[in-house]
Amino acid sequence: MDLDNIWIAFIMTAFAGLSTGIGSFISLLAKKTNTKFLCASLGFSAGVMIYISFMEMMPEAKHALIATFGDKYGELYLLFAFFGGMALIAAIDLIVPKANNPHELLGIEEMNRKISLGRTGIVVAMSIAIHNFPEGIATFTSALGSLDIAIPITIAIAIHNIPEGIAVAVPIYHATGSRRKAFWLSFASGLSEPLGAVIAYLFIMPFWSPAINGTVLAAVSGIMVFISLDELLPSAQKYGEHHVSIIGLVAGMALMGISLFVY
Numbered sequence: 001m002d003l004d005n006i007w008i009a010f011i012m013t014a015f016a017g018l019s020t021g022i023g024s025f026i027s028l029l030a031k032k033t034n035t036k037f038l039c040a041s042l043g044f045s046a047g048v049m050i051y052i053s054f055m056e057m058m059p060e061a062k063h064a065l066i067a068t069f070g071d072k073y074g075e076l077y078l079l080f081a082f083f084g085g086m087a088l089i090a091a092i093d094l095i096v097p098k099a100n101n102p103h104e105l106l107g108i109e110e111m112n113r114k115i116s117l118g119r120t121g122i123v124v125a126m127s128i129a130i131h132n133f134p135e136g137i138a139t140f141t142s143a144l145g146s147l148d149i150a151i152p153i154t155i156a157i158a159i160h161n162i163p164e165g166i167a168v169a170v171p172i173y174h175a176t177g178s179r180r181k182a183f184w185l186s187f188a189s190g191l192s193e194p195l196g197a198v199i200a201y202l203f204i205m206p207f208w209s210p211a212i213n214g215t216v217l218a219a220v221s222g223i224m225v226f227i228s229l230d231e232l233l234p235s236a237q238k239y240g241e242h243h244v245s246i247i248g249l250v251a252g253m254a255l256m257g258i259s260l261f262v263y
Contacts, residue, residue, distance in 0.1 A: 017193025023165020047252025136196025
């Protein structure tokens, strides 16, 4: 694996993870959630991740696994890896209490009403860090391939992390009264993504092979599809902007299809 590609993968993962700081910045300035913009952005992010998962990463994973294990077992391992990725992120959702789950998104004004001033918000920050760790592995390993795939995945993960930054910053601000502490703790909660990249580099890269590549690609596809279906799209229903989110979804898919065709 080329050293330049590895550094680019680290930089992209850090950018995606630390975009939680963008969410915290927005939450500390805005008084009201722009639901249409948020839903369109989340739908766009979901469209990018779903399209890339099924149209680019899964076919590449299938090719690598079949070339290594043959048609029958290659497809079987593909299925295990894909649904294994889904099971991993679903298990994390089950472990983290719903009240502190960063995937249970709220609007800024709704959080301002419901968050108790007595809660420190540290549990929320820890929850977001737990969620972002496998996403860091996913972003890093995806970015090891071509930039045509790596860049949109990084942008999609970054967009998806913005409302999670809001989920961290608002309770911490209400608990402490400090905008600075709320911003920096929210920003720091995204550090688990580059940490995931470091773990992937230390424990996956030394054993990198076509079989590992195919397995990781399929597992990452499962993680991204689950995030899209379990978190991004349902949030539109909560905000009452279902159609806006679907328009964003289709736009994300269309943009990815056209860009991959052109390049």
